[in-house]
Amino acid sequence: MQDVVIPKISGSPVIDGNLDDAAWKSAAVFKDFYQTQPGDNIAPSKPTEVYMAYDEHYLYVAFKCWDERDKIRATVAKRDNVFGEDNVRIWLDTYNDQRRAYLLGFNPFGIQQDGILTEGSMGVDFSVDIVMESKGAIHDWGWAVEAKIPFKSLRYASAKKRIWGFNVARNIDRFNDEIDQWLPNDRNVSGTLIKHGRISGLDDIKYERTLEVVPSVTLRQTSERVADRFLPPGRIVNKPIEPDIGVNLKFTLTPNITFDAAINPDYAEIEADAPVVSANRRFPIFFEEKRPFFLEGKEIFDSSLSPFYSRTIVDPDFAAKLTGKTGKITFGLLAASDNAPGNYSEDERTANRECLIGQQSDPTVRCPIDEFLDKNALFGVLRLKRDFGESNYIGFFGTARTFPKSRNFVGGFDGKYRLDDATIFSYQVLGSHSRKNFYSPERDRVEYRTGNGLAYSINLDNTKDTTGWTLGLEGKSPDYRSDAGFANRTDTNSFFFANRLSTKSRSDARLIRLDWRQSVSYEYDWSGRIQGANGETSVSAQLQGNFSLNAEARFGYEHLYEEEFGPKRNASGTIRGAFFGAPERHALQPSLAFGLSKTINSRLAVEASIEFSWNTFDYDFGAGNRYGRVSPAYLSWVQGGMSGPYPALDPGRAFEREIEFGVEYKPTNALRFSLDYSNTRLHRNDTDRLAFESNLFTLHSTYQFTRFTFLRTRVDYDSLDKNTKGQVLFGWTPNPGTAFYVGYNDDFNYNGYNRFTDLPQPGFERNGRTVFIRMSYLFRKSF
Template identity: 25%
Template sequence: MFNRLLMLALLAMTALFAFKAVGADNLSIPNLQSAVVIDGSLDDAVWQQSGEVSLDYVTRPFENATPPVNTRVKFFENGTELIVAFISSDPDPDAIRAFLRDRDRSFGEDLVGVKLDPYNDGRLAYQFFVNPLGVQTDAIENEMTGNESASWNGIWESAGQLTDAGFVVEMRIPLRLMNFLEVDGEKTWGVEFVRFYPRKDNYRISHVRFDRDNACTLCQMGAVSGFKDAKQGEKITIVPTAVAGVSRSRDPLENGDWEYDNNQEVGLDVNWGITPELTFSGTLNPDFSQVEADEAQLNINNNFNLFFSEQRPFFVENADYFSSIQNLVYTRNINAPDYGAKLTGRVQKHSVGVFVANDASTSFIIPGNRGSSVATLEEKSVNFAGRYRFDYSDDLSLGLVSTVRNSDSYQNIVSGIDSRYRISEQDTLRVQLVHSSTDYPEELFKQFCDNDCQLASELSEPALRTQAQDTLNGLSYRIFYERVNEDYFVRARRVVDQADFRADLGFNNNVDRQRYIFGGGYRWYNEESWWNRVQIDGDWDITHNDNGELIEKELEGQIRVNADLQSYFELGWVNRTRVGLRQDPSNLAIDGNTTQFEETAVNAFIEMQPNSLIEFYSFWRMGDRVDLSNNRLGEEVFSESGFDLNLGTNTSVSLDYTYSELDSANQSLFVANLIDTRITYQFDPRQFLRLIVAFSDIKRNASNYIVEVDEKSRNLGFQLLYSYKVNPLTKFFLGYSQSAYDNDALNRLATDNQSLFMKFSYAWLP
């Protein structure tokens, strides 16, 4: 009898605690119509009637530990807006890390914010974060891809104030920014209120508990009920744009005369919420030039194309609707369109993304298994991408994807299906199958002949892969399995890209490759010492071409440590068998046509943010490396290092330095240096002045090359940019840029391009 009573008591206590835990994660949001001024002061009387919750759990680096600071969150909605306030206490207000920076550049500082999943299904969440000075950071988190895209920008309002006890932040988020079901009655959204508290560790503090054994993070968000009268209102934004610029360019190796060019353009962007779930975006005569220079990259002893992130607003907006397992939509391939149109949205379990844009010319990657190249056709093209996803349940998603590129003499059509199945809280299976059909111009291969295309010895891999008279049809597929829990993870992947597969609107460097990958790791956690997580992991992979010939085999392992001072350490080792260049470039065979090399190397990485003044990192790799210019094994020293320095509230200095040295045949082959420096003065959250200087210097030992090369190659890029942003769409840019280069024929840095540009856009929200 006693045992039965004890069992009933235990069950009752368990149910009670379960009820309390669920209750803590499920909030009710009041609807209040009182006016509020967003100024970071909380003087408005409406805050006395708002909902309130405290942030009681450190979810990273610890698991649901008690926070070292107190944080209260107040919130309400008025039918068209969500208004949130954070009261963040701090025992040492002087230690608060807060700086005036441009949008989306405040990570690593004190931050507070809210994550919202309007469909409450763990697929996608909007993020809105603010630092103590009111600087905004927003992003979209996609559970399917595992990515957080900070390139998404919304128009919302925020303010922050430092106080004697910490800081206060207010946020006003228009509901029109997000897609949601506009139905009658109460709605339940996924929500998480978050504070980042960077001190000895960067504490992530939340109002909900998280389970490390559950690999899905968005699935564990809390819930908020309310929004009974929530409306998105008139969801239309009209953005006229004006661009003016003058530039001049020359070839210092020729006569050195300048050629001048003027550019004055007027364009128009439109964003229209056709329904609460579907959004149309259109652009006419856009200026898609890069306002801010890309991060500099060193490209030496590398046969494949480099990847650069998309920054142009039309393509960035709602880009997650086009994401799948492969990168099939890489819009940097579209250079200079006259128009673009996009439809994105979600209706119940159906998500869709469609866009079309033309281009003044047509460029695409010619992929291979020993390198890739870029082909350019002086033909206008039409570019299309479509993506559909059906969320059958919380665990199963099915998708379709298609892209088309078409010009007068060229066409590439890609069609694919994919699925994500969450087998359990720890196990996930992702599958994608894609088919492509490609027609190349008959003379395209001549772009890649060394000299005489009639001689087989002059043909290169890209020439052979474009010398097709018939339509190329190829398949690509991915099978990814992953099991992740608190202590360990395992991964198994199969990656296949047949020789005739092309994804010309995507970023696809490799074809004629079939790869197996197996890996895993184990983690240890600690809350009582200088370290908080140690992980040992590794993987083994092997790659063949379509004929079963070995291209690469690799075994690698790492030990990773997260520790105090917001530090991260990594030590790794790799042993790789790989083939070099083809001895007969007119033959795509691997066996009997290449030499196998064995590379063994070690690498180390450290990253640390010991205080609010500086954050630095350094990566080193030393060991064997194939000399791709001479097809032999060499000895490499490679490093990437950098720091971000905060000089007061307004000024920041960023420097990234890359060093690459390769010795081959017992003597030096090359030494390469790259420096990318950015100095920014932020006047206030809206405006900054930024200087960017990028300099590369490559010195080669010409006598150690089998082909003729320049002994020196230097490039200098310079940009001065003033930016004023009222919001992400209403902004003004004024900038000057200049570039110069040097080689053996010049013996000096000679300027080859100069430009002065201005861009203005205004967001009209009728």
């Protein structure tokens, strides 16, 4: 397909959503769109035209969307929350390498949603915010948006003759989430960017080095419940106001190379993680990154085995990174100094001082935290990728984390190859070298030693319109460690195969599309012992009226070994195993699940799911103060007057039910509510006891006074702890970097348990509260 030449203009259009500027008359025009969802390259329901022009400093885009005025779906939403209503969007592949593109979207009021699409990833990363100007307006004939995008907000190839990958689309929400695109979408070709067109003519962009400096000031007053020897329930201590000053800076060395640094960055909790069920959980939970410094260039450091997980850097004093692309080489370097590992509490510091005094009279006394006190963990990350062919690459990943008595280094290679239009092969192989503490189940002790490990991931994926399949292998050896990354389980291998059969999409039929999926998996440790297996099938249906249904049946198998939970018993009996009774447990585990989602109208949307699982293991951890252990071993020990040693774990089969429900309600264009609820109930089979029941509620409300000013409330409730966390936040965010927040966070229990005595605490008990003011301002200078 021939490139579309974008004309250069001399006069900047006024960004007001009216499309009445002379500049648009000489702009390039994109029209005659194709409906690509739910229809398959058919005529769109409504016409759309897009106009594009540029000057030395800005790219100008305008969208003209014909529609009935009273049927347009749009609200005064917060940034990055507009793709659930009518919107338009463009993709800018600024390196024309079909690997990465900016996705910039706007609703009918011009509210922005921006992100990075990395080919082969699970979705778009909307954590990225770029500085741009946009405005929308609703007219009698429909709606329009105008946008002014600074080239200095983008990273692009510095060649004189610039060709960018490009596509543009419109989303009409009420027509079954219809997507209309400038170019047709061949569903038998895997990927997104490979199917886009190209724009050219952007040869007179003025090269500018840009320095962005964002100083921030936070004033915080915290009240916290602390232990008190005279008041066992503890007491509330009001701490003095704490000022916290930090600075973030970004320097664009070239249009495609950027240096970022942060000195004492303030990461006040503006938005907390969603609550999750922590009971009966064996492995750590992955939480998404939300901190601005680590979000810039995040896609460069992503890979299948997650050798770098930025949330392992908890509280950095300083962090810096250099990211970019030159020619066919993409690179990223990151360094950080994290004070969190050596930042002990005041009580721990007092105990350490007392220990040091005792050490003077008895040199054999060890003060366990002294060598770690106020020490920082140091991080280093190196990422390289070399493109070749149409959409292939080979890459290197290296990470390092050092702390007293803990050193970890990870390095290895990865790559992706397109075998044909529909088939992609990808892999990653990593090795780790560690000098740190390792737990030995055979000796039941922690040993300070050297450990070397291996991790691998291999995937072959074929995606077409009506068929698709995936074959995967992944594993991590027993001594594999990734202290700067995320590895939720080691000493495991897994094999996975999935298949999909689909009907052709019919946008006018009652049943628009039906997908039938089947999969099998098998897990085993590095000794060859089975850990688990699964076979499942699922059906999902897309119906008229933004309505979808799904059902799933699974038949699984799980095998437990006591050395995965603690010590492994020996023949002499000197080491008691982690399990009471048999050292292994296994179970066949069938399950059924059902779900639905429905956008009822422009104001209301709901989703719900329920799952039933039989013979799920209760690992016998208990679930906090409210739910103790209910295994036969533990109950027998309690009934026997708690005499004898504390009983080992006694995992057993249980019935589990999980319910999830969510609703979003927009009573006005400026106000929206959302409620998320989940219920998890685990009932032990052998003792006929309730292991736990967890209820999680999250209630959000947001009122947008203007596009940039809002008032937000949030309440999280966890029934396991009888704990409630609440936040009220006023914010003004005119652009990425400039912000003003006033917030109040509260944390309390009602008829819960005291955190120091573990005893029931009737009535209201506050754990802590914080009032904060946070101010930041973006200074931007180009030269």
